[in-house]
Amino acid sequence: MGVGIEVSNLNAWYGSNHTLQDINLNIPANHATALIGPSGCGKSTFVRCLNRMHETNPVARVSGTVRIGELDIYHDATPVEIRRRVGMVFQRPNPFPTMSIYDNVAAGLKLNGYSNRRALDDIVERSLKDSALWDEVKDELKKKSGASLSGGQQQRLCIARALAVDPEVLLMDEPASALDPVSTSKIEDLIFELKTQYTIVIVTHNMQQAARVAEKTGFFLNGRMVEFDSTHKIFTNPSDKRTEDYITGRFG
């Protein structure tokens, strides 16, 4: 089951560049939340702060509080613990190239020392079914490399890999931007299925995509969150002039 995310006074820096300024928002559990905004507005940085990937960059800094469920992730937990509970899917599909499809999905569990063969088989099957890839790969799970799949399949493999560790939150950083329309619509269908079990935060450049998959939408601009509301309201009757300008295509 997913949990909600509570962000208060979040600030982030890359070196002297203040990329996120005073972000406050509540992301509801078991819903999809979309983040939109022009390139470089801080939305990717924001999701990377939710699983502490931001700080893997040596010049990056962060301040403020992020609560995932009851857990204050910057004060009460290590990055490793957080990342097991908060899965992430990246912009470009990044399966492990030397591993089979099976090993790719099992990687997260194996890296965490899980070694029960039987249970592993079940988890791999369930994760691949959840990511709608099972039927396409079930005959060559251990024979084929993850890198030999098509781009869209690779991205669903990456989703399966993230699901296998049973996270509560799934962060998706432009998961469909490198994919063709057919693969994109498969990923969107998937988000629809998955949000019943997980809290999903999806960064997207595609406003139709945001409108299709998300209940809530946040608009970022120049490191600040301009508006956060129900998707319907953002796209039909935004309260801020800048949001309106952006979604009607006047800039960005």
Place this chain on the structure above:
Amino acid sequence: MRTEYSDWRSRWRTMTDRLATGLAILATAVVVAPLVAIFIYLVYKGARSLNVAFFTQLPKPPGEAGGGMANAMLGSAVLLALASAIGVPVGIAAGIHLAEFGRGTRLANAIRFTADVLNGVPSIVMGVAVYALIIKPKIAWLPFTGHFSAFSGGVALGIMMIPTVCCTTEEMLLMVPHSIREAALGLGAPNWKSVLSITVRTASPGIITGCMLAFARVAGETAPLIFTAFGNAFWNSNLNRPIAALPLQIYVYALSPYDDWRRLAWAGSLVLIVLIVLAVSLVRYVASRGVLKGAS
């Protein structure tokens, strides 16, 4: 409006294209030709002296016909096993440190500089250095000191392997895309585990190639063994005793005044090259079976 290209321009392009292709083929031929020539000449000179005795017998004293280099082959195997046991783990560990943990630190820069210098040290100097470190001092409670030994030869060759292994490991690890590391960290793997089980594994084909390069290079080294392994006319697999090695035996035989020995030197050279090629191919084959098809 379309730009019209003259007939002359199009012919010029075709010509330069052919010229460039031709130069590339020529360059390849220049690289491959010496190798083929050496191999053919070795077969021509050495194949006649190859017989069962060569692979099974000890060298005979001068004047007696026949004999073989079986002890030198065993000796080379022992020396190379020891050298690899030293050079491969140390080199890989240093390469991992340079690429993953110590990036940009002073220690890493110092290590990289040392490795580069070590790579340029002439092999005879390496032999003398190991001689001065292990063979010259005679310390009663320290084994392997005070006399020529297989151990000191293995150490000299092992040290020579380190820079090559270290540099290729670093380069191969740096080629692993950042996205792969992020994927591993994003799954909740601690950094050290992500490095060892994901990054190193992804780079492993290249790292293995680096190890094989280093191996092939030291397999033919003679100079570092002159002051260390010394050579031996008899069977030996004791690390504490002087040991024979193929390059060493070839060196001694090729310079000898006896026709029979010189023929054996040719045969030995042929065997040395074939064994190196076999060893490298075997490791490549075994390694490639571990990596799945379709992975680039």
